[in-house]
Amino acid sequence: MIAEIGHYALVLAFALALIQAVVGLMGARLRDPVLTGVAEPVMLAQFVFIAVAFGSLTICYVTSDFSVANVFQNSHSAMPLIYKFTSVWGNHEGSMLLWLFILALFGALVALFGSNLPASLRANVLGLQSLLAAAFNLFILATSNPFLRLAPPPSEGRDLNPILQDIGLAVHPPLLYLGYVGFSVTFSFAVAALIEGRIDAAWARWVRPWALAAWMCLTAGVALGSYWAYYELGWGGWWFWDPVENASLMPWLAGTALLHSAVVMEKRDALKVWTVLLAILAFSLSLIGTFLVRSGVLTSVHTFANDPTRGVFILAILVFFIGGALALYAWRAPLLKPGGLFAPISREGALVFNNLFLITACATVFVGTLYPLVFEALTGEKISVGAPYFNATFAPLFVPLLIAMPFGPLLPWKRGDLYGVAQRLLGALALAAAGMGMTFIVVRGGPVIAPFAIGLAIFVMAGAVADLVERTNLLRQPLSGSMQRARGLPRSVLGTMLAHFGVGLTLLGIVSETNYGTERITALTPGQTISIRGYDLTFDGLVPRQGSNYSELVGKFTVRRGGQVIGLMEPAKRTFIARGTTTTEAALMTRGVSQLYLSLGDPNADGSIAVRLYHKPLVLLIWIGALVMFAGGALSLTDRRLRVGAPKPARKTALQPAE
C-alpha cells in the first residue's frame, strides 16, 4: 500500500510539474498576475508530493518490505537500521528519486524565499525548475520506477552492495546531489533572464546565494566522496581521476568560476554575458555528470550495475536542456547590455584571470574524460586516459591560478597597481620562501619540484592572512582597533579569506601526501614487525569476529614508536553473508594531521597475510581544507547584504520590453 501511495504521489507531482511549467512560462510571457500567482503554491504542492513519494520509499526500506523489487534487490533484514535508511539512495532508482526530491526542494525554496523577485522572473524560474522536474520525473516513471512490486514476495532481500554499507555513503550522495541540483536554480535564473531579455546587478545578487549554497554542498560532497574512497576502498588513494570523480569536479570548477564572475557582475555590472553562460555551463556539467554516472558509457571504478537504455533517456534530457539553453543564449545574449569598464590590472581583471584558468582547466578535464568515447567512436579502439594526462594538463593550469590567488582580493576595483599589491604580499612571499627552504633542508627525498609546491601552498595561505592583516590594519594600530575593524568587515570578505585559506590547506595536504608519502607492501606472519617512518607495527595475529550481517577476519597490530606502545590498529576483511562478497576495512591511525594507513590483502596458505601500509604525511589537510572552504562559503552566505535582499532594479531597465 505504501509503495502504491508513493507511486501515485510521484505521478501527481509529474502532472503538477507539467501544469506549472506551462502556466508559469505562459504567465510570465503574458504578464498575467493570476497565472504567475499560481507558481508558488503549485511548486510547494509539487514538493510535498515528491516528499511523500520519497518518504514512502524510505518506509518500504526501513520496514524491509521485500515485495518491492527495489528493496528486495538492495536491502536485507539483518542490515543495521542506518544502512536500511541510506540504501534508499544506494541504488539507481532511489538515487534518481533523491535527485528529483532535491530538485523539488530547491524549487520550493525559491518559491518561499523569492518573494522579493519580480513576479515574471519568479514565474519563469519556477516554470523552468518544474520543466526540469517533469523531465526527471518522467525518466523515473518510465525507466527507473522504484515502486514496482514483486509477486510472489521473497522472504529475504539481496543486501546492499557491501562497499556502500558505510556512514560515508549516508552523507556523500545527498551532499553531492545538493550541489549538482543546486546549480539547477542558477541555470533556471540564467535561462529566465535570457527569456526576459534583461539582466542587471540585482540578478547577480539574487543568484549568488544559490550559487554559493550549491558550491558549498558540492565542495563538501566531493571532499567526502574522496575521503570515503580513501578509507573504504583500501587502496590508500583519495583521487583517481576516474570519470565519475571528474564528473563531480567539472561542475565544481565551473561553479567556482560562476561564484567569482557573479561578484564582478553584482559589484560592477560587468561580465553579464559571461556569467549567464557560466550559470548554464555549471548545471550542464552537472547533467553530464549524472549522465556519465547513470548510463555507464564510460568505464569507471565507480560504475555500478546499470542499464544502458536508460542512458538514452538521460541523453535526451541533456540534449533538450543544454541544447535549448545554449540556443537561447546564442539568440538572446547579444541583447544584454555590456556593463562597467575596467583595466586589465584590477579586481575585475583578477577575477577574469581566475575564470579563464578555471574554465580552461575544466575543459582539459572534459576532454580527458570524454576522449575515450570519441576515440572509440572514430577508430573502434578502446583506450583509457589516466592520471598522467590529468597531471600533465590540470596541474600546470592551476599553478598560475594559485599564484594569482592572493593578489586578487588585494587589488582595488576598476584599476589597480600590481607593484603595490606585491609589496603588501612581501610578508607572505617571505613565509613561502622560508617554508620552501625548510622543506629543502629538513625533508629528504621526494621530487625537486615538491618544495616549490609547498612554498606555493604557504603563499596561498599566507596571502589570505595578509589580506586580513591589511584590512584590519593589524600591526599598525592597537589590537583593539584591529578587532573592531575585523568585526566591521563584511562577512563575505571574511568568507573569501577563509575559503582561499582552505585552498592553501588542501594544496599543502595534496603536495605533502603525493610527494612525501611512504608505502610498504609485504606478507607478514604473526609475531613479525614492519617499520615505516619511525613507527613499528607488530602483527599479533588474525581474530575472527561476527557483525550483524557480516563476519570478519581482524588483523591485530600493535603500533610502537621508539619502543613505546602508542596504539592498536585493526584492519579487517569482511565477508558479507547475503552476497558472499568481501570488503577491506582499512585501519587508520591519526597522528596530528598525518595518518598511518593499514589494509589487509588475502591470507596465504602458510599462515601469512599480505598487508599494505602507508605513511601519509599531512593527508588530513586535504579534507580539512575542503571543510574550511565550506565554512568560508557558509560565512559568506550569512552576509547581511544577501539577507536583506537586493534593491529594486532601476526603473529604466524594468520597463525594457521583453523583445
Place this chain on the structure above:
Amino acid sequence: MTRRQRRLILIGSGLTILALAFVLVLNALRDSIVFFNSPTDIVEKQLKPGTRIRLGGLVQPGSLVRKDLAAHFELTDGKNAIAVSYHGILPDLFREGQGIVTEGILQTSGVFIADSVLAKHDETYMPKEVADALKKQGHWKDDYTKRGISIPETPR
C-alpha cells in the same frame, strides 16, 4: 584605454591560455593514453612487447597461483588466454571467473606483467570492455555457464 583595446586584451589573453591548454592537452594525449586489448587482440595483432596496454578478460578458473605477494593467473576471452603476473595485493572482487582489467606491459616471453589490477565496486558488474570482448568472441554468458565457469550476471 578604450573599450575596444580592453576587449582585445581580454580576448588575447583568453586565446593565449586556450592555446597553452591546447598544447598541454595534445602533448599529454600523445604520451599518456593506454589502449585496451583482449587476449585475442594480443595474439592476432602481434602486439609489440614493451608497450603499455590494458588487458581485460575473465580470470581462467584454476589458473590462479599465489605465493606471498606474487600472483599468476590467466586472462581469457574464451578464444585465447594470456598469462598474467602481478605483484601486490589483489582487489577484493578479484576471483576466478570474474571479469577484470589489468594494466601493464607485455614481455617478450609472452607473459603480461601487470602493475595494476582493476575490479569493480559491484560484483554483478562486468567491465564494459571485457563484456564487449567476450561478445566479440561469441562467448557471452550462456556459452560460458555451460562450461561451468561462473560468470557474473549481466548488468541489470
